[in-house]
Amino acid sequence: MNNQAREVMLDIQGLEVHFETRRGLARAVNDVDLQLYKGERFGLVGESGSGKTTMILALLRMIKTPGFIAGGRAVFDDGTDLLALSPEDVRKNRLRRVAMVPQGAMNSxxxxxxxxxxxxxxxxxxxEVGTGEEFEARVAKLLDQVGLVPEVADLYPHELSGGMKQRACIAQAISLSPRLILADEPTSALDVVVQRQIMQTLRQLQLQLGATVLLVGHDMGLMAQFAERVGIMYGGKLVEVGSVADVFRNPQHPYTQLLISSIPSFERRGTFQGIPGVGLSLLxxxxxxxxxxxxxxxxxxCAHVEPGLTQLGPGRQVSCLLYEKEETHAAPS
Amino acid sequence: MPPLLDASHVRKVYRGGGGLLGAQTTETVAVDDFTLAIDGDTPSFTTIAGESGSGKTTIARMLLGVQPPTSGTVRYRGIDIGQMDKEQMRAFRQDVQAIFQDPFEVYNPFYKIDHILTTPIEKFGLAKSPQQAAEQIDVALRTVGLRPDETLGRYPHQLSGGQRQRITIARALLLKPKLIIADEPVSMVDASLRATILANLHKLYTDFGISFIYITHDLTTAYQVSEKIVVLYHGTVAEAGGVEQVIKDPKHPYTRELIRSIPVPDPGSAWIEEAVEERDVEVPDAELQGCRYAPRCVHAEERCTRVPPLYRLDDGRVASCVLYDKHEALADGDLTQIIGAPQQKD
Incomplete structure (x- = not known):
């Protein structure tokens, strides 16, 4: 990654997504601020229930009841707020501005x-308008971009392997040259060799299109290899943001530190380090x-004061009281 | 003495119907000629690794006796498990335990956790009194890191996925088995809890002398917990040996590519840029001849149209690839000679 100042493409401020349940309100996304740069690959990491998938569904405006967007803005550099679009504009916006590569290609x-x-x-x-032939040519070109032969256009999904299906989904997602590609664990159902091929294809396309990719997932290895910057989520909150090298080599939030040391690697055998305690219940x-x-x-x-997001350096943030100065939270009398 | 559990030349073929008209039937060889014995007296921790369609789960199911092989035999203490009488079956069910992937599916939601744990004690007559049963449950729960007061009296849905998986392990532990066959026990568990579960399994091996067959697609966790590893590809053994040898210095072209493809949690490697050394082709199983990896293999040559035997390399591992045909073939394809051998020092 280069050091030049990068332009913010999408500015997310105070994003809140809540779910109304019989047992109360669950804050699935809890006051998240995040800036995505133009043409970057950003990885959003979290365990189940951390709010990472809910966050991208909010950007796509696909939150369904009992869930709802309870607040915040997600403003593109041209001034468009994704969260304020009318339903008609949401539809127009999809694929052109924001496109999604789904988790299970089989179902989409x-x-x-x-x-x-x-x-x-x-x-x-x-x-889009055009003749049948024009569309045929466009389809062939898109298939070629994702590494599929033109004959695939004449096949049905069941005739494709898992990897080919995922490539077809990517071709569909980039068909209108979106500026932001959201990918929710796009390779979790694939074998590792195929996973690598798909992620390589996605990166090449991202570079060609100059698009920003927001990759969501829990596989820390995949994040380390694909993303340039990462954000770590816990219980609906963004707890740490930084360049992939900074976050992996020098994690600041205690949760990130434990998460990184819990990753199995080819370095250690017979030792196991988990994170103590049980996962969070949002209710x-x-x-x-x-x-x-x-x-x-x-x-x-820590039991009383909710930490804010502390700026540790350019593009480096952490939400933990260890890094906050006491006086910011001293109650005014 | 016969081994605790052995599979001898087992093969499993699935026949699929040919669509609506049923004119054609297809045959898929899920497992082709697999031979391995697990000794009951010397504990071992063996991974059977493979990706989807490798046959790893089919092997587990045949070893557990829930699926009969198409040919070949699976024996418990020398007796064909398809021919066992009631008494022998009972002993088998106690000695060989299973842990499955999905801890959510295993339990009847209407019974409390207590029921899951008392049932095996009653069924196998493990305790002389209710007090003794309670003590055994207490010990088993603590061994897997659960607090009895936080688990007993609750229903499955009140526990987390990680806790439920540990209940399964505690239940297996109550029966004091000789062997546990664990099929993807952590693939549905969050990263932060995965380590705890694996630590539990590893402790049962080191402290209680229970042998393990760990079935997984994840080579990093395989490396963490096991001593020996068998890597499958499309129903055949590609490579097998000590986990340190196979993972750190893979020899079979498939194993090499598989390990190279794992994204390591260390930013800055060439994973995303380096070309994948594998042909991206799909060959229907029915058309596969000879080495099953050959259509995808960048080293494939004429000779690969014949099935290569498992060649025994100098460091005591085996690889099924003609690249190593100067070596002696493993007698009878019996992996016990590799897996059952004492751990080599690296």
């Missing part, structure tokens, strides 16, 4: 329609810092 392709047909139909539905979250009941470095203050 229409099983009874040929690949080429569904790609052309999607483009037409999003306002019964602790006061103060959400991680304090499991945190080995927690102090008495």
């Amino acid at each position: 392709l229409n099983p009874v329609m040929r690949i080429g047909q569904q790609m052309a139909l999607t483009m037409r539905e999003h306002g 019964d979250s602790p006061s103060g810092c959400l991680f304090h009941p499991r945190c080995p470095q927690a102090t008495e203050r």
Whole structure:
């Protein structure tokens, strides 16, 4: 990654997504601020229930009841706030500005329609016009970009391998040259060799299009290899942000530190380091810092004071009282 | 004395119908000629690794007796497990335990956790009194890092996935088995809890002398917990040996590519840039001849149309690839000679 100042493409401020349940309100995304740069690969990491998937669904405006976006803004550099778009504009916006590469390619392709047909139909539905031949040529080009032969256009999804299906989904996602590609564990159902091929393809396309990719997942190895910057989520909060090298080599938040030391590697055999305690329940979250009941470095203050996001350096943030100056939270009398 | 559990030349073929008209049937060889014996007296920790379609779960199911092999035999203490009488079956069910991937599916949601733990004690007559049963449960729960007062009296849905998986391990432990066959026990568990579960399994091996067959697609956890490893590809053994040898210095082209493809949690490697050394082709199983990896293999040559035997390399591991045909073939394809051998010093 280069050191030049990067332009912010999407500015997310105070994003809140809540779920109304019988047992109360769950804050699935809890006051998240995040800036995504133009043309970067950003990895959002978290365990199940951390809010990472909910966050990208919010950007796509695909949160369904009982969930709802309870606050915040997500403003593109041209002034468009994704969270304020009308339903009609949400649809227009998809694929053109924001596109999604889904987790299970199997469920997102229409099983009874040929690949080429569904790609052309999607483009037409999003306002593209042209003759049948023009669409055929566009489909062939898109397939070529993702490493598929043009004949794939005439096949049905079930005739493709898992990796080919995922490539077809990527071709669909980039069909209108989106500026932001959201990818939710796009390779979790694939074998590792195929995973590597798909991620390499996604990176090449991202570079070609100059798009920003927001990759969501829990595989720390994949994040380390694909992303340039990463954000760590815990219980709906963004707890740490930084360059991939900084976060992996010099993690600051106690949760990130434990998460990184819990990753199995080819360095250690017979030793196991987990994170103490049990995962968080969003319906019964602790006061103060959400991680304090499991945190080995927690102090008495952590049970009462909710940490804000502290700026540690350019593009480097952490949400932990260890890094906050006392006086910021001294109650005014 | 016969080994605790042995599979001799087991083969499993699935026949699929040919669609609506049923004109054609296809045969898929899920497991082709697998031979391995597990000794009951010397504990061992063996991984059977493979990706989807490798046959790893089919091997586990055949070893557990829940799926009969198409040919070949699986024996418990020398007796074909398809031919066992009631008494022998009972002993088998106690000595060989299973832990599966999904801790959510295993339990009846209407029974409390206590029921899961008392049932095996009653069924196998493990305790002389209710007090003794309670003590055994207490010890088993503590061994897997659960607090009895936080677990007993609750229903499965009140526990987390990691806790439920540990209940399964505690249950297996109550029976004092000789061997546990664990099929992807941590693949549904969050990273932070995965280490705890693996530590539990490892402790049962080191402290209680229980042998393990760990079935997984994840070579990093395989490296962490096991001593020996068998890498499968499309129903055949590609490579087998000490985990240190196979993971750190793989010899079979498939194993090499597999290990090279794992994204390591260390930023700055060439993972995303380096070319993948594998042909991206799909060959239907029915058309596969000879080495099953050959269509994808960048080293494939004429000779690969014949199935290569497992060649025994100098460091005591085996690889099924003609690149090593100067070496002696493993007698009878019996992996026990590799897996059962004492651990080599590196």
